[in-house]
Amino acid sequence: MSLQAPSLPDLRRDVHDAARRARVAARALALLPTVAKDAALQSAADAVVAHTERILAANAEDLEAARAAGTPAAMLDRLALNPTRVDGIAAGLRQVAGLPDPVGEVLRGYTLPNGLHLRQQRVPLGVVGMIYEGRPNVTVDAFGLALKSGNAVLLRGSSSAAKSNQALVDVLRASLISEDLPADAVQLLSAADRSTVTHLIQARGLVDVVIPRGGASLIDAVVRDAQVPTIETGVGNCHVYVHEAADLDVAERILLNSKTRRPSVCNAAETLLVDAAIAGVALPRLIDALEHAGVTVHGGLGADADEADLRREYLSMDIAVAVVDGVDAAIAHINEYGTGHTESIVTTNMAAAQRFTDGIDAAAVMVNASTAFTDGEQFGFGAEIGISTQKLHARGPMGLPEMTSTKWIAWGDGQTRPA
Amino acid sequence: MSLQAPSLPDLRRDVHDAARRARVAARALALLPTVAKDAALQSAADAVVAHTERILAANAEDLEAARAAGTPAAMLDRLALNPTRVDGIAAGLRQVAGLPDPVGEVLRGYTLPNGLHLRQQRVPLGVVGMIYEGRPNVTVDAFGLALKSGNAVLLRGSSSAAKSNQALVDVLRASLISEDLPADAVQLLSAADRSTVTHLIQARGLVDVVIPRGGASLIDAVVRDAQVPTIETGVGNCHVYVHEAADLDVAERILLNSKTRRPSVCNAAETLLVDAAIAGVALPRLIDALEHAGVTVHGGLGADADEADLRREYLSMDIAVAVVDGVDAAIAHINEYGTGHTESIVTTNMAAAQRFTDGIDAAAVMVNASTAFTDGEQFGFGAEIGISTQKLHARGPMGLPEMTSTKWIAWGDGQTRPA
Numbered sequence: 043m044s045l046q047a048p049s050l051p052d053l054r055r056d057v058h059d060a061a062r063r064a065r066v067a068a069r070a071l072a073l074l075p076t077v078a079k080d081a082a083l084q085s086a087a088d089a090v091v092a093h094t095e096r097i098l099a100a101n102a103e104d105l106e107a108a109r110a111a112g113t114p115a116a117m118l119d120r121l122a123l124n125p126t127r128v129d130g131i132a133a134g135l136r137q138v139a140g141l142p143d144p145v146g147e148v149l150r151g152y153t154l155p156n157g158l159h160l161r162q163q164r165v166p167l168g169v170v171g172m173i174y175e176g177r178p179n180v181t182v183d184a185f186g187l188a189l190k191s192g193n194a195v196l197l198r199g200s201s202s203a204a205k206s207n208q209a210l211v212d213v214l215r216a217s218l219i220s221e222d223l224p225a226d227a228v229q230l231l232s233a234a235d236r237s238t239v240t241h242l243i244q245a246r247g248l249v250d251v252v253i254p255r256g257g258a259s260l261i262d263a264v265v266r267d268a269q270v271p272t273i274e275t276g277v278g279n280c281h282v283y284v285h286e287a288a289d290l291d292v293a294e295r296i297l298l299n300s301k302t303r304r305p306s307v308c309n310a311a312e313t314l315l316v317d318a319a320i321a322g323v324a325l326p327r328l329i330d331a332l333e334h335a336g337v338t339v340h341g342g343l344g345a346d347a348d349e350a351d352l353r354r355e356y357l358s359m360d361i362a363v364a365v366v367d368g369v370d371a372a373i374a375h376i377n378e379y380g381t382g383h384t385e386s387i388v389t390t391n392m393a394a395a396q397r398f399t400d401g402i403d404a405a406a407v408m409v410n411a412s413t414a415f416t417d418g419e420q421f422g423f424g425a426e427i428g429i430s431t432q433k434l435h436a437r438g439p440m441g442l443p444e445m446t447s448t449k450w451i452a453w454g455d456g457q458t459r460p461a
Numbered sequence: 462m463s464l465q466a467p468s469l470p471d472l473r474r475d476v477h478d479a480a481r482r483a484r485v486a487a488r489a490l491a492l493l494p495t496v497a498k499d500a501a502l503q504s505a506a507d508a509v510v511a512h513t514e515r516i517l518a519a520n521a522e523d524l525e526a527a528r529a530a531g532t533p534a535a536m537l538d539r540l541a542l543n544p545t546r547v548d549g550i551a552a553g554l555r556q557v558a559g560l561p562d563p564v565g566e567v568l569r570g571y572t573l574p575n576g577l578h579l580r581q582q583r584v585p586l587g588v589v590g591m592i593y594e595g596r597p598n599v600t601v602d603a604f605g606l607a608l609k610s611g612n613a614v615l616l617r618g619s620s621s622a623a624k625s626n627q628a629l630v631d632v633l634r635a636s637l638i639s640e641d642l643p644a645d646a647v648q649l650l651s652a653a654d655r656s657t658v659t660h661l662i663q664a665r666g667l668v669d670v671v672i673p674r675g676g677a678s679l680i681d682a683v684v685r686d687a688q689v690p691t692i693e694t695g696v697g698n699c700h701v702y703v704h705e706a707a708d709l710d711v712a713e714r715i716l717l718n719s720k721t722r723r724p725s726v727c728n729a730a731e732t733l734l735v736d737a738a739i740a741g742v743a744l745p746r747l748i749d750a751l752e753h754a755g756v757t758v759h760g761g762l763g764a765d766a767d768e769a770d771l772r773r774e775y776l777s778m779d780i781a782v783a784v785v786d787g788v789d790a791a792i793a794h795i796n797e798y799g800t801g802h803t804e805s806i807v808t809t810n811m812a813a814a815q816r817f818t819d820g821i822d823a824a825a826v827m828v829n830a831s832t833a834f835t836d837g838e839q840f841g842f843g844a845e846i847g848i849s850t851q852k853l854h855a856r857g858p859m860g861l862p863e864m865t866s867t868k869w870i871a872w873g874d875g876q877t878r879p880a
Contacts, residue, residue, distance in 0.1 A: 069796070069820070069822075072819075072822075073819055073820070152841065154834075154839070154840075154841070158830055158834060160840065162857075165822075167852050167853075168822070168852065246684070246685070250852050250853075251852070251853055265665070265688065266665070266688050269684065269685050271690070271851060271852075271853040273853075289875070291875075292874075292875040295875060295877055296875065296877060298877075299877035299878060303877075303878060303880060304880075377488070395872070399870045400491075400492055401488070401492070403488075403491075403584075403587070403868075404868065405868065405869060406868070406869040406870075406871065407868060407869070407870050407871070408871045408873065409870075409871065409872045409873060410872070410873045410874050410875050410876070411577055411871050411872075411873030411875070411876045411877075412876060412877045412878050414877070414878040415573075415577060415871060415876070415878055416869070420573070420878065421573075421579065421869070422571065422573070432690060433586050433587065433669050433670070433690075433866035434586075434669075434670055434690040434692075434853060434854040434866070435853040435854040437866050437867050437868065437869075438581075438867070438868075438869045447852035447853070447856050448856050448857070449822075449823065449824065449825070449826060449856065449857075450824060450825040450826070450835070450840070450856075450857045451818045451825075451826050451828075452825065452826070452827045452828065452830050452834060453814070453828045453829070453830075454827065454828060454829045454830030455711075455829050456708070456710075456711040456714060456715065456829050456830070457829070457830040457831060457834070458714055458715060458717075458718035458722075458830075458831045458833070459718060459722060459831050459833040459834055459839065461722060461723075
């Protein structure tokens with residue numbers, strides 16, 4: 043028997059108890075007027091700034107442990123907070139306070155022939171679970187979006203950020219209490235044991251939705267083992283397809299921006315497809331531009347990248363290259379190898395662009411534009427909780443409306459339904 | 462080793478192969494113009510009517526086997542087809558042909574400050590799995606709604622209706638071929654083995670959504686073991702709550718309609734809640750009315766129904782009764798015991814009605830109206846694929862728009878995103 047075994051039933055009970063407390067809090071949050079939620083968000087922003095020192099002290103402990111464990115520099119950077127980043131976290135809360143409240147929006151409504159007044163309106167989801175890695179700012183972002191949309195949130199962050207997350211959640215909970223709101227609107231689950239993830243995603247009837255944010259393996263595991271509804275996010279094997287009628291200046295600009303702007307994010311391009319008809323001219327130029335920008339190119343004019351490279355989400359300064367025979371072949375390749383995130387065609391041919399946007403099965407399809415635009419801020423949502431790559435409920439960047447469900451309400455005066 | 466064991470890997474392969482063929486068909490369906498889909502639906506309706514004899518012969522075999530197995534009369538009636546019912550099935554297809562096509566509808570759109578033209582439009586889900594019991598009409602209804610919304614459908618019906626379903630699907634597939642459309646838009650999975658359900662709900666990446674329609678145990682099992690997204694449907698422990706300010710004539714009418722109109726459907730009332738303040742007057746009258754209508758009443762003036770009865774979805778001429786102390790107690794009771802389907806308050810007090818519609822967490826909340834109104838036809842959808850009791854993607858009756866996802870499409874002229 044392992045040392046951890048005896049604690050497992052307790053962890054399950056802990057997660058379920060937290061979910062039950064979250065549900066009680068959620069019932070109260072669902073009825074809060076917008077002004078009360080916005081005041082709470084401003085108060086939370088003030089509290090985060092006021093407790094900068096405490097938050098940074100906790101973060102320093104996480105960083106020290108991570109350094110001692112030999113964590114790579116890039117991951118240390120994602121974990122690290124400083125006064126500017128803490129201010130940025132608080133600013134994010136204020137920004138959410140300024141966004142429209144989705145709750146109560148009437149989506150449809152009509153009066154039935156029998157006089158029944160029917161309307162469909164947005165309501166909070168209820169209890170939202172978030173599973174995420176590294177960055178402590180997600181802790182506060184998720185709280186802010188959940189609160190504004192009337193949801194209670196259960197946070198399961200990375201163990202590497204445990205102390206930072208605990209300090210942030212302590213500050214948020216105290217701030218809620220100061221506003222006479224239920225502290226259980228935000229709760230941090232233990233990251234000490236992997237099993238809390240399992241308990242969270244299997245708490246059917248207690249948790250309304252779980253949103254995993256992280257690498258492909260985390261998301262795969264969550265979606266596979268979940269018994270509560272989940273939303274798959276953010277795995278992007280995105281393609282830039284250079285059609286034979288492309289303007290190569292535009293193609294080069296879009297390709298470089300899609301690949302190198304921020305190679306570690308999910309909307310970065312991972313594969314370049316070039317039409318065979320122009321490969322002789324276009325490929326040497328595009329490969330040269332990529333290499334000059336510091337990108338390692340897999341495959342090229344002589345041979346396509348191999349199967350494994352064509353399927354990879356590098357998240358690094360690497361790109362796979364393949365030659366395709368026209369727009370239909372490009373569509374077929376992308377629908378086979380892509381992850382349904384963002385796909386871009388570069389062309390001056392309207393029919394090809396139309397065929398591509400019709401035929402591609404993805405959350406976002408770009409014509410003569412960088413894949414980097416798939417982002418809640420860019421789409422004008424103000425903030426996003428993640429980018430859904432599934433088809434159910436939400437697809438693409440998820441803002442506040444995507445954090446809601448709906449309810450049908452019918453007002454009558456004694457209507458009954460004929461047999 | 463059981464006799465069936467050797468066949469299991471083959472059934473898994475069969476289901477996966479069917480899903481792959483469905484995906485190919487779905488890509489074609491997604492691009493079909495509305496006129497082509499409507500013509501196919503009319504042609505399918507003609508074919509169903511033209512093959513009435515063949516369909517009834519297959520149904521007679523199912524009925525004979527069911528009778529020999531001692532199937533109860535109510536279930537035989539659900540299974541049975543006759544010329545009138547076959548005409549009704551065909552009429553359903555024609556009705557769907559007359560509904561608006563949801564595919565291509567633009568839900569949102571704007572031009573970003575950099576000139577990028579962005580729009581979100583409805584697209585088909587892709588491959589939809591349906592798991593259902595008894596009624597062969599669901600086979601054709603699901604096909605019609607899936608085709609109109611551009612989806613391919615994998616049908617897993619009941620083994621008791623296997624021959625009827627096969628005859629119907631054969632007719633539908635031949636009719637698709639006659640319209641030059643892919644026959645694999647509709648496929649019937651083997652009902653001979655329970656494992657085809659498992660393979661269907663675990664075909665991640667091959668199936669976009671599974672909709673189970675049937676009893677609570679089927680739906681529970683599907684949702685618990687699924688690895689593809691599912692939509693929970695149709696389990697309804699619906700309440701009629703008679704508030705102290707109710708008009709008792711209205712209360713009696715709504716209660717009887719909600720309970721007795723069709724006791725076997727999910728929107729039927731299963732529990733009556735009465736305010737303590739009026740229980741002395743209201744309960745004897747309402748119980749008397751129920752009993753006169755042939756309803757068996759569990760609990761009453763002396764004592765509430767027991768816990769098990771309060772949780773039951775009878776789907777029969779039974780009802781549980783409990784006394785509650787005001788609207789907040791009613792809300793708390795319903796949110797604890799209900800299944801989130803349909804809840805109705807009877808009152809003349811506006812504040813109580815508002816509090817009830819705000820506080821109840823369910824797909825539909827009625828004020829002075831029968832629970833029987835929660836239905837796609839009644840809501841004006843023309844047809845429904847089921848009634849969702851979950852919060853993600855769709856909640857309440859699901860019509861054609863609920864059979865779609867969305868896609869963001871951006872048209873640019875070389876836009877890149879600043880660092």
